Amino acid sequence: MNNDDNSKASLEQDEALLREALPVEIQGRVRSARLKEGRAIVVAEAGDLGAKAREELEKLIENALSGLTQVDEVRVALIADRRRRMIIAVGSGKGGVGKSTLTTNLAVALARMGRKVGVIDGDIYGPSQARLLATEKAKAKADGDKLIPIESPYGVKMLSMGNLVAQGKALAWRGPMAGKALNQIVDAQWGDTELLLIDLPPGTGDVQISMMADNKPDGAVLVSTPQDLALLDAARAGQLFEDGDVPIIGLVENMSGYACPDCGHISNPFGEGGVEKFASALEIPFLGRIPLTMETRLAGDAGKPPAASDKGADDENAKPFIVIAEALDRWIRNGKV
């Protein structure tokens, strides 16, 4: 080994020593850690943290390293090299087709598969994620200028436009204000969240336009009921993503087939297979269909997403959401559903 190799090995040894002395939950933030004549110099990522959380991070690093015999002094430099999280938008052309229900259940199913997921309720004019994720009683707090997401009981963090605006005042939030609110939520203190699902308002309005400009999603899931009119609107919503070069991950058919709770007969109030045919005509992947069931609606109102069922995919109301979440998980891993 020459001198260069020696010094490289010793730098690496120092770095490993310092990193290992830190609590596991903050190790991922460390960009570099060096030790020079008893002085530990740690550079850590804190772009997503507010003032109080930054102070705490600094203290945690100082306390952990000052206990080492090799260290006399600790210097911490916090940088704001904003960590990139994946953003997936869930959109529809029309309201009431089940976009929010799908977003919640995909988030819960992905969290149960081990992903760290956050939900953003971008539907400023009719926020529903607080009800769906049972966080209605929680108030969003802030650390300095950073909002702190709310922990739902299902392992999914969330923030809603509804947390930023007093009930009944949403209509005054037009244009740039709505877009700004969305930016503030995307920039919140999401911590180790790796994936944000945005439940968009229906259509192609202000929130969508500002999202495409400032927080362009990595992909979009479109949801539609099987009626022709809903499909045409979904196509229009899809166009917005295509125009902005956002890949459409696929199309979901919601409220397809209604199983009569008394006799089990399946009827198709909105037609059958329409969304799949439509997806194939547009060469968009078809991600799956979610039947219309009384349980799904009641579960939504009660803040108990079917995807959180203890029975997992053995629960017939959870299964369709889990199947679509698995397709999404494959897309996140290999870019293909």
Ligand SMILES: Nc1ncnc2c1ncn2[C@@H]1O[C@H](COP(=O)(O)OP(=O)(O)OP(=O)(O)O)[C@@H](O)[C@H]1O
């Ligand atoms: N598969 C389903 N089976 C039964 N009810 C459903 C299903 N999907 C959604 N619903 C119900 O339909 C209603 C509308 O759903 P949801 O709020 O998810 O739609 P949305 O497209 O987000 O609507 P909005 O545009 O108002 O935000 C809710 O009462 C919900 O519980």
